Amino acid sequence: xxxxxxxxxxxxxxxxxxxxxxxxxxxxxxxxxxxxxxxxxxxxxxxxxxxxxxxxxxxxxxxxxxxxxxxxxxxxxxxxxxxxxxxxxxxxxxxxxxxxxxxxxxxxxxxxxxxxxxxxxxxxxxxxxxxxxxxxxxxxxxxxxxxxxxxxxxxxxxxxxxxxxxxxxxxxxxxxxxxxxxxxxxxxxxxxxxxxxxxxxxxxxxxxxxxxxxxxxxxxxxxxxxxxxxxxxxxxxxxxxxxxxxxxxxxxxxxxxxxxxxxxxxxxxxxxxxxxxxxxxxxxxxxxxxxxxxxxxxxx
Amino acid sequence: xxxxxxxxxxxxxxxxxxxxxxxxxxxxxxxxxxxxxxxxxxxxxxxxxxxxxxxxxxxxxxxxxxxxxxxxxxxxxxxxxxxxxxxxxxxxxxxxxxxxxxxxxxxxxxxxxxxxxxxxxxxxxxxxxxxxxxxxxxxxxxxxxxxxxxxxxxxxxxxxxxxxxxxxxxxxxxxxxxxxxxxxxxxxxxxxxxxxxxxxxxxxxxxxxxxxxxxxxxxxxxxxxxxxxxxxxxxxxxxxxxxxxxxxxxxxxxxxxxxxxxxxxxxxxxxxxxx
Amino acid sequence: xxxxxxxxxxxxxxxxxxxxxxxxxxxxxxxxxxxxxxxxxxxxxxxxxxxxxxxxxxxxxxxxxxxxxxxxxxxxxxxxxxxxxxxxxxxxxxxxxxxxxxxxxxxxxxxxxxxxxxxxxxxxxxxxxxxxxxxxxxxxxxxxxxxxxxxxxxxxxxxxxxxxxxxxxxxxxxxxxxxxxxxxxxxxxxxxxxxxxxxxxxxxxxxxxxxxxxxxxxxxxxxxxxxxxxxxxxxxxxxxxxxxxxxxxxxxxxxxxxxxxxxxxxxxxxxxxxxxxxxxxxxxxxxxxxxxxxxxxxxxxxxxxxxxxxxxxxxxxxxxxxxxxxxxxxxxxxxxxxxxxxxxxxxxxxxx
Numbered sequence: 046x047x048x049x050x051x052x053x054x055x056x057x058x059x060x061x062x063x064x065x066x067x068x069x070x071x072x073x074x075x076x077x078x079x080x081x082x083x084x085x086x087x088x089x090x091x092x093x094x095x096x097x098x099x100x101x102x103x104x105x106x107x108x109x110x111x112x113x114x115x116x117x118x119x120x121x122x123x124x125x126x127x128x129x130x131x132x133x134x135x136x137x138x139x140x141x142x143x144x145x146x147x148x149x150x151x152x153x154x155x156x157x158x159x160x161x162x163x164x165x166x167x168x169x170x171x172x173x174x175x176x177x178x179x180x181x182x183x184x185x186x187x188x189x190x191x192x193x194x195x196x197x198x199x200x201x202x203x204x205x206x207x208x209x210x211x212x213x214x215x216x217x218x219x220x221x222x223x224x225x226x227x228x229x230x231x232x233x234x235x236x237x238x239x240x241x242x243x244x245x246x247x248x249x250x251x252x253x254x255x256x257x258x259x260x261x262x263x264x265x266x267x268x269x270x271x272x273x274x275x276x277x278x279x280x281x282x283x284x285x286x287x288x289x290x291x292x293x294x295x296x297x298x299x300x301x302x303x304x305x306x307x308x309x310x311x312x313x314x315x316x317x318x319x320x321x322x323x324x325x326x327x328x329x330x331x332x333x334x335x336x337x338x339x340x341x342x343x344x345x
Numbered sequence: 346x347x348x349x350x351x352x353x354x355x356x357x358x359x360x361x362x363x364x365x366x367x368x369x370x371x372x373x374x375x376x377x378x379x380x381x382x383x384x385x386x387x388x389x390x391x392x393x394x395x396x397x398x399x400x401x402x403x404x405x406x407x408x409x410x411x412x413x414x415x416x417x418x419x420x421x422x423x424x425x426x427x428x429x430x431x432x433x434x435x436x437x438x439x440x441x442x443x444x445x446x447x448x449x450x451x452x453x454x455x456x457x458x459x460x461x462x463x464x465x466x467x468x469x470x471x472x473x474x475x476x477x478x479x480x481x482x483x484x485x486x487x488x489x490x491x492x493x494x495x496x497x498x499x500x501x502x503x504x505x506x507x508x509x510x511x512x513x514x515x516x517x518x519x520x521x522x523x524x525x526x527x528x529x530x531x532x533x534x535x536x537x538x539x540x541x542x543x544x545x546x547x548x549x550x551x552x553x554x555x556x557x558x559x560x561x562x563x564x565x566x567x568x569x570x571x572x573x574x575x576x577x578x579x580x581x582x583x584x585x586x587x588x589x590x591x592x593x594x595x596x597x598x599x600x601x602x603x604x605x606x607x608x609x610x611x612x613x614x615x616x617x618x619x620x
Numbered sequence: 621x622x623x624x625x626x627x628x629x630x631x632x633x634x635x636x637x638x639x640x641x642x643x644x645x646x647x648x649x650x651x652x653x654x655x656x657x658x659x660x661x662x663x664x665x666x667x668x669x670x671x672x673x674x675x676x677x678x679x680x681x682x683x684x685x686x687x688x689x690x691x692x693x694x695x696x697x698x699x700x701x702x703x704x705x706x707x708x709x710x711x712x713x714x715x716x717x718x719x720x721x722x723x724x725x726x727x728x729x730x731x732x733x734x735x736x737x738x739x740x741x742x743x744x745x746x747x748x749x750x751x752x753x754x755x756x757x758x759x760x761x762x763x764x765x766x767x768x769x770x771x772x773x774x775x776x777x778x779x780x781x782x783x784x785x786x787x788x789x790x791x792x793x794x795x796x797x798x799x800x801x802x803x804x805x806x807x808x809x810x811x812x813x814x815x816x817x818x819x820x821x822x823x824x825x826x827x828x829x830x831x832x833x834x835x836x837x838x839x840x841x842x843x844x845x846x847x848x849x850x851x852x853x854x855x856x857x858x859x860x861x862x863x864x865x866x867x868x869x870x871x872x873x874x875x876x877x878x879x880x881x882x883x884x885x886x887x888x889x890x891x892x893x894x895x896x897x898x899x900x901x902x903x904x905x906x907x908x909x910x911x912x913x914x915x916x917x918x919x920x921x922x923x924x925x926x927x928x929x930x931x932x933x934x935x936x937x938x939x940x941x942x943x944x945x946x947x948x949x950x951x952x953x954x955x956x957x958x959x960x961x962x963x964x965x966x967x968x969x970x971x972x
């Protein structure tokens with residue numbers, strides 16, 4: 046077995062895992078703050094990427110302009126979601142909210158394609174997809190510069206979010222809201238403002254994820270399926286943990302690639318489609334709350 | 346003896362004929378802890394057949410945990426439960442239910458999506474034997490069984506005077522009626538021992554009187570042994586035969602209501618004398 | 621006042637426990653059966669059969685299956701299409717490899733295969749709940765479809781992965797006209813709906829609902845959660861399996877594993893959300909809604925001369941918006957709206 050090849054596959058998997066983690070982060074944010082499992086996160090990633098790239102391609106604006114414009118659109122979207130979907134469903138059980146976000150994902154997908162069309166579009170971020178010279182020349186390992194840059198961006202974002210949650214007042218309010226809406230209301234936390242903030246931040250994370258994924262694979266409808274891949278990430282990492290999302294993403298990314306490369310040829314390929322889910326399923330049997338999730342004890 | 350033709354709830358010994366019999370439940374040196382928290386420490390007491398046994402004590406004394414141990418929800422780390430002469434420590438909930446132990450819960454544990462009738466019918470679950478295939482056909486033995494159990498459940502409904510709400514979804518009922526329905530579900534199982542966890546919590550005086558009447562009738566007419574947790578001292582002293590007092594997971598008194606009322610330990614526990 | 625119950629006294633528990641205790645309901649049901657079995661085959665066009673009625677019946681059956689699992693037993697599942705696929709491919713293989721086997725028996729055996737797969741993939745539900753379980757059912761969905769594409773024996777070594785359902789022949793009569801397929805599907809779905817209704821109002825159904833509402837309490841009164849949940853998975857998968865077989869034999873004719881994809885699972889979930897979770901009638905209403913809506917939107921798009929891409933995106937948006945709308949306004953779906961209508965009909969035309 047070629048050791049260099051092994052490292053290439055591993056690193057490639059880890060790096061794509063970082064990108065999964067980024068999408069999972071959006072889930073974690075919203076779940077932490079509102080207890081809603083936002084199935085529409087994938088659609089939001091798609092919407093953000095498509096809006097951004099369409100602004101660049103259709104109106105000829107530079108990326109520096111397109112990003113803030115898209116961000117504004119995402120904030121508007123987040124506020125609309127909070128007002129029209131979440132507020133009316135405030136005290137419903139989690140399953141109802143989950144199903145509402147499934148409906149939301151369909152709506153956003155349709156909206157994105159209706160506004161900007163369904164063709165695949167290229168997104169150029171200015172970072173090339175070429176091997177990093179340093180690694181290639183020194184260790185004979187081929188790793189894309191783009192992937193490394195993406196990992197770096199994700200790292201910065203994650204650190205910022207972790208800081209935001211644990212150190213700032215807003216972050217603390219978010220955690221309170223995630224635990225118990227009624228209690229948070231009782232101590233005067235403005236619930237709807239908080240939710241608006243959360244969805245806006247999640248929108249921003251979706252935008253970053255969308256741009257990175259879009260630059261890698263082209264902005265197309267299959268982007269929404271990447272969000273589905275975030276589910277196994279969350280299962281492994283726990284639904285409420287930011288570091289959990291990272292670790293989970295890394296594990297899923299790496300194991301998915303390794304399984305495809307090493308086990309795939311033995312069974313006809315195409316394992317990537319289900320391997321992360323089965324892995325997550327097996328994991329759930331052993332540890333139902335994920336690596337970092339909180340144990341829920343039910344009293345009778 | 347076929348579950349359907351066995352003596353129904355109405356065919357019972359004449360009222361006033363109850364007499365307190367032998368020990369049917371004996372708890373010996375039960376100790377229960379969760380992680381580092383000791384919920385129960387070395388508790389021993391017994392319950393005699395046909396009696397009404399109360400468990401009282403300040404909040405957090407471990408009373409619900411005690412019921413959960415009897416019922417099989419919690420497994421004590423130490424100690425033994427001897428039920429009708431059979432010793433067992435690790436009894437699970439299904440065994441407890443099929444041995445004739447039924448219970449109600451502090452925070453009502455009814456099935457909110459079903460009607461009153463359906464909720465009480467679930468209490469007959471262990472007595473229903475037909476397979477799901479026969480039930481799918483709803484014909485022959487399955488239909489006969491369903492209707493026979495319906496008849497028994499209607500007797501419980503008559504007994505608890507809830508005929509007018511039998512088709513109402515349980516979630517829509519006021520608290521007091523929900524507690525009554527929960528009692529009905531426990532009674533439908535025709536239990537030997539009935540564990541009641543604060544059956545009168547949150548009720549007004551009239552509702553409490555009704556509930557007391559039902560509990561006494563159950564004990565009187567059907568001879569069911571009753572173990573109940575209750576905070577209302579008037580009720581406890583009035584209806585129970587013997588009382589166990591718990592405090593901080595330990596037993597501090599055990600005897601008739603009068604004996605317990607006079608015990609200094611009990612008075613200290615309730616008045617909060619520093620240990 | 622036309623719908624009043626006054627004067628209809630039930631003098632036995634059997635009468636009270638009937639599926640349709642009110643006489644007007646019984647008459648209505650009888651009329652519906654006459655229309656469905658006798659009138660429709662005469663008057664409906666082949667298009668109506670193949671594009672509306674047959675898919676409506678098949679989806680109702682699948683929705684029934686999912687409703688048993690998610691609506692009555694409370695186990696959220698996103699893998700119903702996978703069980704349909706198992707039913708379809710298993711039936712295909714039984715007909716292919718056992719010469720002379722009655723088609724109906726093949727359907728039942730296909731359903732049983734789906735039930736076995738359902739039990740296997742339902743085992744996690746004993747430890748996992750809520751949307752963790754939904755995520756786990758995604759594993760079922762993707763893995764099963766992958767198996768069907770990768771194991772050539774299952775598709776009779778077809779190079780494209782597509783199988784062609786064989787002709788349906790029952791007791792010497794070939795059923796290959798739209799009307800014939802419609803009647804066969806109607807009979808199968810009708811019988812299975814009746815069985816489902818019976819199960820749901822018996823001890824089995826009550827156990828499912830108990831496990832759904834509060835499984836810890838259910839366990840305390842003696843219900844075995846493991847058996848109950850696995851039975852729900854088995855029955856639900858059986859229903860979906862038969863629906864999948866009908867999907868291949870009575871509707872599409874040729875199918876490939878990808879036809880039973882995640883999108884189909886979601887459509888079935890939408891059917892029970894809109895129709896009414898935990899309701900037999902709701903499964904039918906939801907299926908009707910989901911089958912008719914795209915046709916309606918197409919008609920509107922045609923009338924407004926919109927391009928087809930817009931129409932299909934509009935369909936996505938309308939679906940999504942309707943799901944949210946129903947969850948906000950009437951979480952119990954169309955079935956509850958129907959119930960409310962009947963309540964109002966009791967008094968109509970009087971005001972109160």
